[in-house]
Amino acid sequence: MGRRQVLIDTALRLFYEHGIHAIGINQVLQESGVAKQTLYNHFESKDSLVEAAVEHRDKVFFQWLETRMNSRPAGREALMEMFDAVHDWFNNRVPTLHRFYGCFFINTCGEYSDPEHPVHKRCAAHKTRVFELLKRHALEICTSETEAEELANALFLLKEGAIVKAHVEGDLDAALKAKAVASRMISPH
Amino acid sequence: MGRRQVLIDTALRLFYEHGIHAIGINQVLQESGVAKQTLYNHFESKDSLVEAAVEHRDKVFFQWLETRMNSRPAGREALMEMFDAVHDWFNNRVPTLHRFYGCFFINTCGEYSDPEHPVHKRCAAHKTRVFELLKRHALEICTSETEAEELANALFLLKEGAIVKAHVEGDLDAALKAKAVASRMISPH
DNA sequence: TTAATTCTAGACAGATCTGTCTAATTTGGT
DNA sequence: ACCAAATTAGACAGATCTGTCTAGAATTAA
Numbered sequence A, B: 001m002g003r004r005q006v007l008i009d010t011a012l013r014l015f016y017e018h019g020i021h022a023i024g025i026n027q028v029l030q031e032s033g034v035a036k037q038t039l040y041n042h043f044e045s046k047d048s049l050v051e052a053a054v055e056h057r058d059k060v061f062f063q064w065l066e067t068r069m070n071s072r073p074a075g076r077e078a079l080m081e082m083f084d085a086v087h088d089w090f091n092n093r094v095p096t097l098h099r100f101y102g103c104f105f106i107n108t109c110g111e112y113s114d115p116e117h118p119v120h121k122r123c124a125a126h127k128t129r130v131f132e133l134l135k136r137h138a139l140e141i142c143t144s145e146t147e148a149e150e151l152a153n154a155l156f157l158l159k160e161g162a163i164v165k166a167h168v169e170g171d172l173d174a175a176l177k178a179k180a181v182a183s184r185m186i187s188p189h
Numbered sequence C: 001t002t003a004a005t006t007c008t009a010g011a012c013a014g015a016t017c018t019g020t021c022t023a024a025t026t027t028g029g030t
Numbered sequence D: 001a002c003c004a005a006a007t008t009a010g011a012c013a014g015a016t017c018t019g020t021c022t023a024g025a026a027t028t029a030a
Helices: A003-018 A025-032 A036-042 A046-070 A076-090 A104-111 A118-141 A145-168 A174-186 B003-018 B025-032 B036-042 B046-070 B076-090 B104-111 B118-141 B145-168 B174-186
Strands: none
Touching: A003 A025, A003 A036, A003 A046, A003 A104, A025 A036, A025 A046, A046 A076, A046 A104, A046 A118, A076 A118, A076 A145, A076 A174, A104 A118, A104 A145, A104 B104, A104 B145, A118 A145, A118 B145, A145 A174, A145 B104, A145 B118, A145 B145, A145 B174, A174 B145, A174 B174, B003 B025, B003 B036, B003 B046, B003 B104, B025 B036, B025 B046, B046 B076, B046 B104, B046 B118, B076 B118, B076 B145, B076 B174, B104 B118, B104 B145, B118 B145, B145 B174
């Protein structure tokens, strides 16, 4: 694996576990076994490495979620599969996502509150992308665009809420509880 | 106001806006106009100040929310009022909560991922406390303990999801959308 | 083989971090 | 007015932060 990718992987792992401002460049270098100059050959600053880490997480996470949902019939089943997917995530059964420390994008926005900051913007873009994925499947089982939007929104909120509950309170069944609520919202229709 | 409280207020404001590890003790001292020795007379370390800030936020936030909910009849109306309350919060109409930068407890857990850390524990305790508040009102309109638990859980997830959506995506209507979902969950019953 | 590129190791600068210490000043109770 | 406690200002230590620089080693391509 190229040096650039090694740096991104290591940085993401450390940032995700401890937060971004708690991790210094030197620690990333030491754990990745890369020289300092190499880092600054590939990235012009720490912030630039942070951006790359967020972008990478977006790619990995979205691909994983989309693949999981596509493994089931589009529409209701795919939407329900989402909750099973994040349930596996919460319980550390998805190695590619690392050990669960909440949502990297939510955590990162807690450290970059300015909505105009490039890092914050990338986090927002990720969430919007996931929302669009839900909406696409919601359209399969809804009779109008508005209705699909509302359903996708409800499921999105439940999912985000479950992430928070799982991380902050350590509730490992949060995803299943969210799924139960979601199930009641879709089936009687 | 006592020096101790000045320090807590200033620290909370800065921590909430920028994250905890991004703020140094010296900045807290400068903005609060307090000497360094005074800080270390009241707190044995920065972490101890962080704990105090989290505890204070818990007190202020919970009291605010409980008061808002108690301004309406217990049960369904109080639960609906919660969404109006956080809607005001998202739109910066609650001065005592500061400008909205997401949930301080969620953000803080992003920087203190170890669930055994005192700071993380306090954040978890806050969320649990809010959940119990919801459950108390849910019991007013449910026929069983289990049903109340499930309702409180659903509303809790919607609320947390709305906080995330409002902060990360800048969706200022997130609370109203969550309220709409919640409303559909309660009224037909 | 040679030439160009990439990487390494680490010194270094300058800023900032937490926390300690001192000594003078202010405050509050009696 | 007096004494004790609290606060101030700031120097200081030692660690750590980001980012630059240099010089040599490794890698890659022609």
